[in-house]
Amino acid sequence: MIDERARSIxxxxVERYIAEGSPVGSRALSRWSSLDLSPATIRNVMADLEELRLVTSPHTSAGRVPTPLGYRMFVDSLLTVKPLTQDIQAVLSQHIKQDDPNKVxxxxVDLLxxxxxxxxVITAPKKSASFRQIEFLSLSDRKVLLIIVTPDGDVQNRILITxxxxxxxxxxxxxxxxxxHFSGLSFREARQRLADELGRISQDISQLMQAAVNAGTESEKNAVDGVLVSGESRLLEVNDLFADMDRLKRMFGMFEQRTELLRLLESSNRAQGVQIFIGGESSLVPMEEMSVISAPYDINGEVVGTLxxxxxxxxxxxxLIPIVDITAKLVSSALSDPQ
Known part of the structure; x- marks a missing residue:
């Protein structure tokens, strides 16, 4: 806990450092803060903040910069969120409206x-677990191609060894x-219903159907939602990141692998509203110089992804917090059934 004077400083x-990108000294804080304090008094307060690991002094500079812990206190209890301008609201509303889900x-993600x-970044909505129809096509003596067509028209192929x-x-x-008998069900549901009906199906055909539901169930279990990323190249223009090639390599490695990125975004699915991940706080964001602002979105009340x-x-x-928040709400509205 820190007192109101230290919180204000x-x-x-943090606000000056975000705006200017240079270490902030006591004279600048004396000029910009609303407190009537001398530079000497501010230096003492900054020394206390540094002892609490909320700020640090880079190199030999007399100024200070916020640490991840300092950023965390800032976004959790000191931040004043600005309402979106009408221009930005209009852009978001114009481009995110009920339409083809893929376009939404x-x-x-492009607007963000x-x-x-x-x-x-956005995780695409989960694909339907049900299927509209299947087809079997003979490939060779004991190989059969299973063709699965989902309700939204996606086609998946699996090879069965019979x-x-x-x-x-x-x-x-x-x-x-x-x-x-099974159209519109998930393969898990079809497996259960098939078990109840095996007595009415010939043994040879039941074995084929069992192989089909096993393959379909495994497909559902291993399905990974897609992660769409837009504008990675913009990060090359950020001095805080571009100055260190190792940082860039780690960041773009995360974009390429997608697994860690997906894990990070999925952790937001379990929360309500906007979440802020500050670099270095956990393994989810391994770089101190990187932060993520995310929010879940839903379809008809069920959370299906994160952006x-x-x-x-x-x-x-x-x-950026209100931009992410409003975008999530607009995507939810555009993908949900009209009221």
Whole structure:
């Protein structure tokens, strides 16, 4: 805990550092803060803040810069969020509206990047776990191609290794039975219903259907939501990141691998509203110089993904937080059924 005087000085220091990018000295704080304090008094307060690891002095500079812990206190309890301008609200509303879901997602991530001048990121909505129809196609003596068509028209292929050779007429008959009785279900649901109906299906065909639901269930289990990123190259223009090639390599490695990025975004799915990840606080954001502002979005009340902005720790949080928040709300509205 720090007193109100120290909080005010820390708030001013972070705001000036975000705006100017240079270590902030006591004279600048004396000029910019609302407190009537001498530079000497401010130096004493800054020494206390440094002891608490909220600020640090880079190199031999007399000025201070915020640490990740200082940024965390700033965004959690000192930040004054600015309302969005009408121009930005109009741009977001114009480009994120009920339309093709793929356009909603891609437009949102592009807007997040252009409005922030950093990287925009979004996890695509989860694909439907159900299927509209399947087809079987004979490939060789014991290989069968399973073709799965989802309700939204996506086509997935799986190769089945069967215990016997099936004539194409048998494969067609099995597919017709499967589609007639199980269409619209997930493969997990189809597996359960198939278990109840095996007695009415010939053994050979039941084995084929069992192989199909096993393959489909495994497909559902291993499915990974897509992560769309827009504007990674904008980060090359950020001095805080560009000055160190190792930092850039780690950051772009995260973009390429996507696994850590997905884990970070999925952690936001369990929260309500905007989340801010400050660099160095956890393994989710391994770089001290990088921060992520994210928010979940939903379809008809069910959270299906996360969107956000990835940029330097020295970013305009008070401006970007409402942009991420409103974008998430607009995406939720555009993807949900009209009321």
């Amino acid at each position: 820390l708030k001013t220091l 997602v891609s437009n949102a 990047s252009s409005l922030s001048s950093f990287a925009g 215990e016997k050779k099936y004539a194409q007429s048998e494969l067609t008959s099995a597919a017709n039975y499967f589609n007639q 956000g902005v990835i940029g330097p720790t020295r970013m305009a949080y008070e401006r």
